[in-house]
Amino acid sequence: MRLHTLIASMLVVASASADPLPSWNEGPAKQAITAFVSDVTDASGPEFVPPARRIAVFDNDGTLWVEQPMYTQFAFVLDRLRTLAPAHPEWKTEQPFKAALEGDMKTLGEAGMDGLMQLLMATHAGMTTDEFEMIAADWIGAARHPRFDRPYTELVYEPMLELLTYLRASGFKTFIVSGGGADFMRPWAEGVYGIPPEQVIGSEIARRFELREGVPVIVREPEVAFVDDKAGKPVGIQRHIGRRPILAFGNSDGDIQMLQWTTGAPGPRLGLILHHTDAEREYAYDRDSHVGKLDTALELAPGNGWVLVSMKDAWSKVFAPAHESSLPEK
């Protein structure tokens, strides 16, 4: 008990003495966040939330890291297709593989969701989960973003890393709730975001357990098992977390239902939307973007009390300096 008191008082001193969000400019977004955290952690206040219920959910693409000019996982798909192409001579003539290998985005776009699924299954299924984990980890360790020429894991937003750390230090449990593949994010999310695999919720393909000559493996099957986007996000949250978050942070129309589910109940709740307004340091896009379209959510934000975070205004820094962006392993 004395030890607990000691730790608690030291934490209070530590948190009072330094700005937990140094890359956030003073303004309404930062103010909303710090007031909310202060309210829910004030044990003597009316808005107190016990630590076990301090669940915070974050979209990934465009919320925690760059999603332009294409989703990082789609860059992975294109690279994997090139790697696998020598074993698939038929891809030279077969669509949508031909278009993908040639970078013919127009034909790819015309192939639509069915075409995308074919590419996803060709690159994400047919191996064991252990094998896919290595493939994803190897790729993320080597690939570089076309504009910034840096590893994708260095193109996570420094202010968001600060926010994740601040929330965890305030007793929150932080989860990713992404339309991207859970098993694509898990190999690096812990090192980069400090979010362990069991707190990464995403889309999933079917998996099957089997013994291969006595060795247990889980095989990834070419079938979509769960799409963690739009109305799928609250379902993924219920499935995986089993209680309602009190804070949600997204950046696109795909996050609307997650924001509704998080903020549409009594008690202190905070919904946030990152608005990409910074063409110079990152990208500027919203209503007309094919990737990360933010349209209906912009309409819904005021009525729902969701806080718009304008990247250009709210953040003094977007990325960490090169070679300093990796969080230590938990």
Added chain:
Amino acid sequence: MRLHTLIASMLVVASASADPLPSWNEGPAKQAITAFVSDVTDASGPEFVPPARRIAVFDNDGTLWVEQPMYTQFAFVLDRLRTLAPAHPEWKTEQPFKAALEGDMKTLGEAGMDGLMQLLMATHAGMTTDEFEMIAADWIGAARHPRFDRPYTELVYEPMLELLTYLRASGFKTFIVSGGGADFMRPWAEGVYGIPPEQVIGSEIARRFELREGVPVIVREPEVAFVDDKAGKPVGIQRHIGRRPILAFGNSDGDIQMLQWTTGAPGPRLGLILHHTDAEREYAYDRDSHVGKLDTALELAPGNGWVLVSMKDAWSKVFAPAHESSLPEK
């Protein structure tokens, strides 16, 4: 850093001074557990496992609490049918409802899996997740076990509560991986086991998000979405946790694949099977039981190094004394 060192040394002193498993008799099972925990937490030893990888998974029915004379969730189904019956006059003549309401287990057995599904869907679907949470919580707070005449939540095994606490104090994250319904266990698992909802993996029915007159709800649909049993258990583990456990504890053939997945890889690993050998204090059953059948797993245990825990021999106590079994809220 100084604070960390202080805490670490105090924890070492605390753990050395008291038996963390007082309800476990000295013997091979207790020895296997304490040796394993000692090995994986010894930072200077060859078997050290970093805390983030100390994942322990537990079956629920028959491993953490009583599963005889019928699965607790099935007792819930029968009670719910009786509660709902006045609104369903057709159940007086329609099978399998008629048999369920009359307690005619022979006819129920003949209705097989299809019949069971009808009963499950009639009692588990058609309401929101919030509503179901209240229904399950109300029921578990009022229902009593037919033989012991105590609430089911008092019929959790005291030695297993000690083990969960011991593992968590040793840096493990503890998960339930049960064939039972995740949303049936979550309302009480945290208070009883100290396991939060997000660490409860179980079977699931389909869920759908919708806005009802502007209010976001998740509706439980009459369709099985996932069966977390047998080969489903490793899949549920991968889906939910995303890394392989190093300790698994089960009690029936439904746990074989979870044990295989957990122990069938290099590094320190521990598989345990609770053997119900204690008709006097609890129940004695294995190969011929309809509930919690333990047959093939008994054959596989020696070759896989799985430790058999004979309830009669390994435990000095089975249940906590009445009115003392609830763990404090986290």
